[in-house]
Amino acid sequence: MLTQKFSKTFDIGDGREVTIETGRLARQADGAVTVRMGNNILLATVVATEEPKPGQDFFPLSVDYMEKFASAGRIPGSFFKREGRLSDYEILISRLIDRALRPLFPEDYFCEVQVIVTLISSDSEIMPDALACLAASAALAVSNIPIQEIISEVRVSRIDGQFKINPTRSEMEKSDMDFIIAATEKNIMMVEGEAKECSEEDLVKALEVAHDAIRVQIRAQQELRDMVGAGAKRDYPKPVVNEVLRQRVEEFAKARMEELSRANLPKAERKETYKKISDDLKEVLAREANLPEGEEIDDDTKKLVKNYLGDLQYYVVRDMILNDKVRLDGRNLEQVRPLDMEVDVLPTPHGAALFTRGETQSLTTITLGTPLDELLVESAAKSEYSKFILHYNFPPFSTGEVKFLRGPGRREVGHGNLAQRSLKQMMPGADYAYTVRIVSDILESNGSSSMATVCAGSLALMDAGVPLPKHVAGVAMGLISKGDQFAVLTDILGDEDHLGDMDFKVTGTRDGICGIQMDIKVDGLSMDVMRQALEQARRGRMHILDAMYNCIPEHRADVKPHAPRMVKMFIDREFIGAVIGPGGKVIQEMQRETGTTINIEEKNNQGEVSIFGTDKEKVDRAHNWIKGIVAVPVVGDEYEAVVKSIMPYGAFVEFLPGKQGLLHISEVSWKRLETLEGVLNENDKVKVKLTGTDPKTGKFKLSRKVLLPKPEGMKEESGDRGERRDGGQRREGGQRFEGRGDRRESGYGGQRREPRQGGENQQSQSSQENEQ
Numbered sequence: 223m224l225t226q227k228f229s230k231t232f233d234i235g236d237g238r239e240v241t242i243e244t245g246r247l248a249r250q251a252d253g254a255v256t257v258r259m260g261n262n263i264l265l266a267t268v269v270a271t272e273e274p275k276p277g278q279d280f281f282p283l284s285v286d287y288m289e290k291f292a293s294a295g296r297i298p299g300s301f302f303k304r305e306g307r308l309s310d311y312e313i314l315i316s317r318l319i320d321r322a323l324r325p326l327f328p329e330d331y332f333c334e335v336q337v338i339v340t341l342i343s344s345d346s347e348i349m350p351d352a353l354a355c356l357a358a359s360a361a362l363a364v365s366n367i368p369i370q371e372i373i374s375e376v377r378v379s380r381i382d383g384q385f386k387i388n389p390t391r392s393e394m395e396k397s398d399m400d401f402i403i404a405a406t407e408k409n410i411m412m413v414e415g416e417a418k419e420c421s422e423e424d425l426v427k428a429l430e431v432a433h434d435a436i437r438v439q440i441r442a443q444q445e446l447r448d449m450v451g452a453g454a455k456r457d458y459p460k461p462v463v464n465e466v467l468r469q470r471v472e473e474f475a476k477a478r479m480e481e482l483s484r485a486n487l488p489k490a491e492r493k494e495t496y497k498k499i500s501d502d503l504k505e506v507l508a509r510e511a512n513l514p515e516g517e518e519i520d521d522d523t524k525k526l527v528k529n530y531l532g533d534l535q536y537y538v539v540r541d542m543i544l545n546d547k548v549r550l551d552g553r554n555l556e557q558v559r560p561l562d563m564e565v566d567v568l569p570t571p572h573g574a575a576l577f578t579r580g581e582t583q584s585l586t587t588i589t590l591g592t593p594l595d596e597l598l599v600e601s602a603a604k605s606e607y608s609k610f611i612l613h614y615n616f617p618p619f620s621t622g623e624v625k626f627l628r629g630p631g632r633r634e635v636g637h638g639n640l641a642q643r644s645l646k647q648m649m650p651g652a653d654y655a656y657t658v659r660i661v662s663d664i665l666e667s668n669g670s671s672s673m674a675t676v677c678a679g680s681l682a683l684m685d686a687g688v689p690l691p692k693h694v695a696g697v698a699m700g701l702i703s704k705g706d707q708f709a710v711l712t713d714i715l716g717d718e719d720h721l722g723d724m725d726f727k728v729t730g731t732r733d734g735i736c737g738i739q740m741d742i743k744v745d746g747l748s749m750d751v752m753r754q755a756l757e758q759a760r761r762g763r764m765h766i767l768d769a770m771y772n773c774i775p776e777h778r779a780d781v782k783p784h785a786p787r788m789v790k791m792f793i794d795r796e797f798i799g800a801v802i803g804p805g806g807k808v809i810q811e812m813q814r815e816t817g818t819t820i821n822i823e824e825k826n827n828q829g830e831v832s833i834f835g836t837d838k839e840k841v842d843r844a845h846n847w848i849k850g851i852v853a854v855p856v857v858g859d860e861y862e863a864v865v866k867s868i869m870p871y872g873a874f875v876e877f878l879p880g881k882q883g884l885l886h887i888s889e890v891s892w893k894r895l896e897t898l899e900g901v902l903n904e905n906d907k908v909k910v911k912l913t914g915t916d917p918k919t920g921k922f923k924l925s926r927k928v929l930l931p932k933p934e935g936m937k938e939e940s941g942d943r944g945e946r947r948d949g950g951q952r953r954e955g956g957q958r959f960e961g962r963g964d965r966r967e968s969g970y971g972g973q974r975r976e977p978r979q980g981g982e983n984q985q986s987q988s989s990q991e992n993e994q
Contacts, residue, residue, distance in 0.1 A: 230446040232438060234259075234376075234387050240353070240439075242446050244364050253365025255446075257357040259388070262348035263293075266339045266357035270367045273459055274332035279525055281327060282334040285320040287312050287341075287354055289602035294344035296602065311601050313635045315339075315351045318375065319358050321741050322404035322412045326362070326369040330460055335367065344602045347390040352377035355404055356439055363443045368455040372447075373411060374439035375404040378432040380420075385428060387435045391603075399424065401738070403432040407440050409745050410752070416643040419734025422756040426749060464526055471530040474503050479531075479538045486552035489581050489668045489716070490622060500531055539721050543702045543709050550717055551580070558697070558713045558762050561769045563677070565685040572785040573686025577678035579713070579766075581668035586678035588686040590785050591657040592834045593821045610649055612660040614638030614675055620667040637672035638662070641696075644729035644737030645679050648690045655790040655821075655832035658688060669715040670698030676729050676737075677766060684774045687781040693770045694736055696729035697762040699755050703744060710755045712762040728759040732767055786819075786834045787841040793829040797852040798822060800880070801831065808851070808880070816844040850879030855922065857912050860929065865906045873902050875924065877910055883922030885910060892927050 229243040241258045248254035251267040258264075275282075289312060291298045291305065298305055308316065319339065327335070339354045355375030363372050379389045380399035389397065401415030410429055417425070482495050504527060508519050519527075542548055547555055559580030568574040573588030596607040614637050618625035630638075641662065649658070660682065662675035673696035680694045700714035701724035711718055719725050723744040729737040781787065793801065801822060802809045809820055818835035831848060835841040855861075861877035863885070872886040885908070887895050895901060902908065910924040 228446060228449045230442050230449065232442040234438070235435060236386075238388075240356075240442075242356075242360050242442060244360070244446065244450060251361075251365075252367055253361040253363070255357055255360040255364060256342075257353050257360065258343075259353060260345040260348045261343055262341075262345035262350055262353065263343035264339055264350060264353055264357045265342050266337070266354075266361040268335065268337045268358065268361040268365055268367060270335040270365075271333045272456075275334070277521075277525070278332040279461070279529065281324070281332055283320065283324055283327070283337070284335070285316050285323065285337045285339075285358070287315040287319060287339045289341040289344070289350070291602050293341050294346075294602040299600065299605075309600065310635050310639070311599065313632050314639055315354055317632055317636045318351065318402055318404075318412070318414060319355045321414075322355050322373055322375055323358060323362070325411060325743055326371055326373060328368060328370060331368060331458055332461065333458055337361070341602055346603055347392060349377065349388070349391060349394070352388045352402065356443075360443045360446065363447045364450050364452050366453060366456045368458060371406045372440050372443050373404055373406050374436045374443065375402060375412075376432050376435045376439070377402050378428050378435070380424070380428070385431045387432070399428060401425075401428055401432070403429060403436070405433050405436045406745070407437060409742065409747055410740075411742050413738055413740040414640075416647065416737045417735050418647055419731055419736060421734055422753070422760060425735060425738065425756065426753060429752070430749070462522070462526070467523070467526055468530045468533075470507070471503065471527060472534055474506060475499050475531060475534055476538065479534055480542070483535075483539050483542050483550060484548065486550075492550070492717075496531075496535070500527065503527060503531070536721050539717070540702050540704065543711070544704055544707050547709065549711065550715055553713075555709055556712045556758060556761065558765050561766065563681060563769065563773045565681050565774050570784070572782050573682045573684075573688070575678045575681035575685055577674050577681060578666075579670075579674055579677075580715075581666055582671050582674045583664070583666040584662050584671060584674040584678040585665055586660060586662045586675065586682045588682045588688070589659045589661075590686060590688075590781065590788075591659065592786065592819050593655065593657060593823070593832055594819070595657040595659070597657075609657040610642070610646055611658070612638050612642035612645065612662070612675075612679065614641060614672070615661070615663045616667065616671065617664070620664045620671070637675065640672050640727065640729075640737055640739050641675040641679060644676050644696060645683070645694055647736040648680075648692055648694055648731065650689050653790060654689070655788045655834075656688070656786075658683070658686075667716070669719060670696075670713070670727065672696070672739075673698050673727055673729070677770060681770060681774060684777040686785070687778040690777050692731040692733070693767055694729055694731055695763050695766040695770060696727060696737070697759055697766060699726040699728065699759050699762075700724060701726070701747075701751070701755065703751075708751060710751070710758050712758055724755075726755055726759070728756065728763065730760075730763055732764065784836065786836055787838050789833045789841055789845045791831045791833075791845065791848065793831055793848070793852045795824060795827050795829055798824060798829040800851050801829070801848055812844055812847055816840045816847070818844045820844060820848075847879045850881065853878050853881075855881060855912055857914055860909060860911050863908050863910045863924070865902050865904050865908060868898055868902060868904060870897070873898060875908060875910060877912070877922075877924065881922070883910075883912075883924045885924045885926060889925040889927055892930060892933055 227243055227245040229241055231239050231241045233239055242255055244255045247256060247265060248267045251269050253268045256263055256265050297303055300306055337358050339357055341350050359373045362369050377388050378401050379386055379394060379397040381389060381393050381397050399417040399420050401413060403410065404412040410433060478499050482492065487495065504519055508517065511519065539550065562578040563575065565575045567576045568587065571587040572590045575586050577584050596609045597611050599606055599608050614634050616634050660679050662678060664671045676694055676696035683690050697712060698714050700711035700718045700722040702709045703723050725741045727739045728735060813820055817837065817840050818833050821832045823830045833841055833844045855878060863875035863877035865873050865875050866882060867874045872884050874882050875885050876882045887898060890898065890901060908926055909929055910926050911928050912922060913925045914923040915921065
């Protein structure tokens, strides 16, 4: 028998309702809830171990978001027809939940916690990512797992100038700001999103609107918790504390730690010096414990020494920054590290840039592909193709480490996504036919390699000739706070990220913000501090942008010589079949003859044709070929025709690709011709004029002579049907034959003259010749 279920429904502000329910599903988990909005239902479960693993000295939190394809009535497209490893899309949502939840747990809590959020029913209009963190937080709220606060998360978008909470997919198509924001009752904790060059004040306004909506969701979770009657949070084993050892560590290492912090050493030397302090301390402690020569202190003491040294470094460096406004590498609070950048650094990629900022370096390449290279992005709700791809790689040598090379981890996926959504704001629209792949390989890392990827990506895109209207740059900001004191740091180092209270990455152009990612580790970040951080980030971004414009001020006028050439054109829907041809005959012939790749799609009741090739002349040839197929011949227009075949009565010429007509022998020259031998040959180019079409057969009537100067003294031709003409003189005396309703005349020389010119097809002409 099912236990009693509890539910709480609340309005998100515009009449749409969200329902949180617990007590019915997954009852053996420490906490389990469903969150429903429309037909979208998420199941969130949370389980925690009672005790940490022996020797555990960090908080092992794992968060997984999964979408069941059955939730949308779909079967996975993989070979095994079942859900596999998490997709990048699912990993990104998992990170949104993880980053919001992690600060909620006590610093000394080391028990393993697993959060699983599953989409079990999908709504085509409701986006589940905005509800996933609400579900995870509610599951923690109704459990006895120790968390310090309740949290929630919403999407806020600006649509037609108005901010809206959790808009539908259809509404999102009109959005120019899109942010996922997590917060507690009092403080903003996490921000992730993108915008089409929004201002700093617009972002602050979005945060305020989102925070108001989040407070409603937090109250709903508190009321649900009260309804369930969840008791006090469970107690947990606390890590061992040795205050005597802590004091000894501070006595021995504080002065040396302060000296190290002010030494302005490079990362590797600073790391080595820190290790020397640790090793010396362990030796001193071994001697003080009267251990035999060469014997080391026990492992438990080593761990405590490591923790206390880390705490000492934390306080020493933070106090130095707050009190003296000096940073680990000697910079002031707003100073950006030295910049060095170069484009066209590799001969074969279609675009390449090397961007170095201090000890962080990105080598980024661009590859231009065809629509056949588009990436399939599949979720439970929909599958769509993306023609803009960014991959971020973080090899171990970038930090001087030795590790196994594995597939991209969650960090790589998240950093790459931030760079991609930032650069995407400046990418050309759907009429740009190339599929663009950016690959950022981090060669050195000491702080904000994702922002280096944004800068290097923008430079490489310009180098590749991708028509970016503006450069996009990024800078990582940090925060050190203590009571009423705070310091905002521009372009943070890796150590400043680790020791600081905020990691705040902002990307944008000279005209506004394109992307943002923020994680807060402390409570109490006011909007005034946020405004200062945003303004300081803007100044740092401008400094970097100035250097980027000096490197390459605008995109190259053309792609590299070895890059595929691209032409995109739109044709009427009715011509798609003509371009493809029966069984693909026409398009295959075009590709074979021109050495190009041609892709045709029907979009918005039009045919979208993309032509790719490495030779511009061949691309132009294919382009003109297609234009000829879809062109509508106009009577009176002149064309450059090619002779396809010679007959006794004239020549068949192709005056547009796929369109032929008869150039009758009488229309070749003002002079009467007995034969075309020596006058026209196959494959000759000849200029003709379209003089009309046969009303019965639709065949084209062409003339060459009307484009030639008329000889002086030549009389005007009569144009009466059945007459023969030779130099303007009418020939009389020909015998008239009647037969099968056809009217024929013969003149001297035995040559038959046709009563109708230019419109007969080849078969009728040949049969008449045989009868004659």
